[in-house]
Amino acid sequence: MTSDNETVSATTRLLRSRVSKHAIIGLLISVGCILLATSLAGFFESGSINLDSMVYAQKTNFALWVLDLMPFLFIMWGQYASSVMASQASVVIMDQTSDLRAHADAVEYKANYEATHDLLTGLPNRVLVFDRMLQAHSTARRDDKPFAILIMDLDHFKEINDTLGHYNGDRLLKQVAARLKDTVRDIDTVGRLGGDEFAVLLPTISSSEDAEEVAQKLLKALEPRFVIQGVNLDVTASIGIAVYPQHGDDVDTLMQRADVAMYTTKNARTGYGLYCPSHDDNSKRRLTLAGELRQSIENGGLVLYYQPKVNLRTGQITGAEALVRWQHPEHGTMFPDEFIPLAERTGLIRPLTLWVIEQGLKDCAYWNAQGLNAGVSLNISARELIDPMIPESFEKLLKRHDVDPELVVLEITESAIMADPQRALDILNRLNAMGIKVSVDDFGTGYSSLAYLKQLPVSEIKIDKSFVMEMLQDENDAVIVRATIDLAHNLGMSVVAEGVQDRATRDQLGRLGCDVVQGQFSGMPMKCDELIERSALDPEQPSIVSAKG
Numbered sequence: 001m002t003s004d005n006e007t008v009s010a011t012t013r014l015l016r017s018r019v020s021k022h023a024i025i026g027l028l029i030s031v032g033c034i035l036l037a038t039s040l041a042g043f044f045e046s047g048s049i050n051l052d053s054m055v056y057a058q059k060t061n062f063a064l065w066v067l068d069l070m071p072f073l074f075i076m077w078g079q080y081a082s083s084v085m086a087s088q089a090s091v092v093i094m095d096q097t098s099d100l101r102a103h104a105d106a107v108e109y110k111a112n113y114e115a116t117h118d119l120l121t122g123l124p125n126r127v128l129v130f131d132r133m134l135q136a137h138s139t140a141r142r143d144d145k146p147f148a149i150l151i152m153d154l155d156h157f158k159e160i161n162d163t164l165g166h167y168n169g170d171r172l173l174k175q176v177a178a179r180l181k182d183t184v185r186d187i188d189t190v191g192r193l194g195g196d197e198f199a200v201l202l203p204t205i206s207s208s209e210d211a212e213e214v215a216q217k218l219l220k221a222l223e224p225r226f227v228i229q230g231v232n233l234d235v236t237a238s239i240g241i242a243v244y245p246q247h248g249d250d251v252d253t254l255m256q257r258a259d260v261a262m263y264t265t266k267n268a269r270t271g272y273g274l275y276c277p278s279h280d281d282n283s284k285r286r287l288t289l290a291g292e293l294r295q296s297i298e299n300g301g302l303v304l305y306y307q308p309k310v311n312l313r314t315g316q317i318t319g320a321e322a323l324v325r326w327q328h329p330e331h332g333t334m335f336p337d338e339f340i341p342l343a344e345r346t347g348l349i350r351p352l353t354l355w356v357i358e359q360g361l362k363d364c365a366y367w368n369a370q371g372l373n374a375g376v377s378l379n380i381s382a383r384e385l386i387d388p389m390i391p392e393s394f395e396k397l398l399k400r401h402d403v404d405p406e407l408v409v410l411e412i413t414e415s416a417i418m419a420d421p422q423r424a425l426d427i428l429n430r431l432n433a434m435g436i437k438v439s440v441d442d443f444g445t446g447y448s449s450l451a452y453l454k455q456l457p458v459s460e461i462k463i464d465k466s467f468v469m470e471m472l473q474d475e476n477d478a479v480i481v482r483a484t485i486d487l488a489h490n491l492g493m494s495v496v497a498e499g500v501q502d503r504a505t506r507d508q509l510g511r512l513g514c515d516v517v518q519g520q521f522s523g524m525p526m527k528c529d530e531l532i533e534r535s536a537l538d539p540e541q542p543s544i545v546s547a548k549g
């Protein structure tokens with residue numbers, strides 16, 4: 001404030017001196033005019049210019065008296081003008097100075113905020129989170145008390161981002177951030193580390209159970225569905241927890257261990273979990289596995305097994321579902337559940353899917369040439385369903401292996417379609433126009449209605465094995481199976497029941513009008529040659545192949 005006043009008085013002084021200068025010039029000019037006018041008046045009165053004639057003129061000429069007032073008027077006007085201008089100027093200066101100061105404060109605050117916050121969600125960013133962790137660490141060490149770091153990563157966020165677009169991905173992140181923030185106490189910190197990764201700092205806990213309880217609450221907060229652009233989204237997450245001092249002595253170690261625990265939790269799909277030293281081996285394994293999978297896709301380390309799809313009326317194999325296996329040099333045969341999520345996370349799903357399509361079409365051409373007239377069903381992940389190149393890839397590969405498109409069925413889950421119905425519809429229509437059929441996999445586990453699916457070029461529904469396997473014991477499952485068969489038929493779709501493990505279930509499905517069965521009863525996934533051999537056997541003979549794969 002004092003500096004403001006100093007600035008104002010200095011400026012006022014400057015302005016005053018300028019105004020005074022002009023007033024003095026005015027004064028000198030007016031004195032000059034008086035002298036000139038007095039001399040001229042004296043000259044006209046007495047015929048010469050001297051002091052007497054000038055004194056005489058001053059005494060007798062009324063107009064000169066008026067002129068004599070001018071210097072005094074100039075002095076008074078100058079004084080008045082300078083004080084008015086100075087006070088106006090001081091007001092303006094005061095205003096501008098405080099504006100400037102507010103602006104400078106705002107710029108400083110913004111720079112500070114931007115350096116420490118995530119601009120999308122408004123949450124503290126990595127820098128601030130880390131700083132608060134350091135504070136929590138020093139307090140905890142001083143008081144000999146625990147504190148916890150939670151790292152949370154959304155499941156399948158990449159899929160959501162790819163299918164709904166980045167703008168909607170951002171909207172989802174904002175909503176997630178708001179729910180997380182509302183769940184914890186004011187003294188806790190929720191921050192965004194980047195992408196779909198969040199960190200929660202619990203600076204005061206009494207034991208690791210407290211941290212687990214908060215993790216449960218955070219997961220529960222995500223349970224109500226998110227609505228983004230009219231699409232209902234179920235969002236789940238995985239949380240890894242590290243507690244001081246049990247899991248690490250410093251913040252770096254704790255952060256890294258919470259991260260390892262998060263990845264382990266994600267793979268195990270357990271929602272949340274505390275760090276455990278054996279996790280380190282898992283995370284190393286995960287990194288190595290991704291590298292090995294890439295090599296295996298290129299070097300023939302993958303194999304397709306085929307599970308027969310048997311027509312209930314004729315008892316004939318009318319198709320086979322291609323199920324990928326990875327022949328790992330050290331771990332032996334690995335099943336899709338162990339590496340498809342990894343492939344999806346690392347972008348390896350694209351080359352993997354292309355390999356499956358190519359091999360599936362090649363094998364289908366082979367068994368048709370061997371006299372088994374059956375189609376091939378291929379599983380396509382959600383992330384691949386939005387790849388606009390997929391129809392072209394199919395066209396090329398169908399030609400290369402000379403396969404009739406009518407023999408090809410794409411198995412797609414409901415959630416894959418619902419993730420971006422418009423884009424999925426576009427791609428499915430293009431594939432369908434080529435003659436390729438679309439099947440809705442795992443039906444009953446998602447949320448779409450059959451009526452909605454009718455708008456898509458869907459020709460087959462696969463009732464999820466979880467309903468089929470128990471349908472003879474569980475009345476609810478039986479009702480779902482029966483209703484699905486009836487509705488699908490009304491909509492002109494055929495129905496496949498998966499997970500058919502015994503004759504009684506198969507017979508009951510036959511009575512309900514189901515079209516095709518697939519499962520242990522007619523055969524677990526087998527090699528291409530075994531499928532051909534099997535098709536030649538008596539279809540009434542239940543499968544003797546019972547081991548998975």
Ligand code: C2E
Binds near residue numbers: 499518519
């Ligand atoms: P899915 O499409 O639902 O495939 C059926 C799964 O159920 C297969 O497991 C199969 O072995 C198993 N199964 C078949 N019959 C029975 C039965 O009677 N009882 C029981 N309990 N299980 C049975 P698999 O081969 O381990 O595949 C698991 C999942 O991996 C598949 O589920 C599919 O979603 C995915 N998958 C498999 N191959 C591929 C692929 O090439 N690409 C993609 N994107 N996903 C694939």
Ligand code: CA
Binds near residue numbers: 321379411441
């Ligand atoms: Ca399938």
Ligand code: CA
Binds near residue numbers: 441464465498
């Ligand atoms: Ca299925």
